[in-house]
Amino acid sequence: MSRASQPTQFTENVYQLLRQVPTGRVTTYQALAEAAGTRAYRAVGQAMRRNPDTQRTPCHRVVASDGSLGGYAGGPKRKIACLRAEGVLVQAGRIINFRDRLYSDFR
DNA sequence: CAACCGGCCTGGA
């Protein structure tokens, strides 16, 4: 059993930003990265995967910049179910009304 | 230092 590595500052920062995303909304890896002050959108994905508490950090609300689902540790099906439970509909692997659901007004 | 990522962008078919 590998023990959970301590989250770095960057990771914590991303988590905090993600928690600002209200239910029923989604954000993108890039938006989080830029809000964190960097362009490491891939690092964001890594942080999401390493996310210790999926309930606290709604990593399922993070999608790709083009409205596609992106990845998910539990599988895409899981992600869709989570989003759907929050009122975000997904069809053909893409967020419906993505642009309207997108939240990137981080502060 | 090298490899790994839950991505993004661009170009071509």
Add this chain to the structure above:
DNA sequence: CTCCAGGCCGGTT
């Protein structure tokens, strides 16, 4: 417009 392939940045391990 959609789909595929390659190249790329930045952070973590």
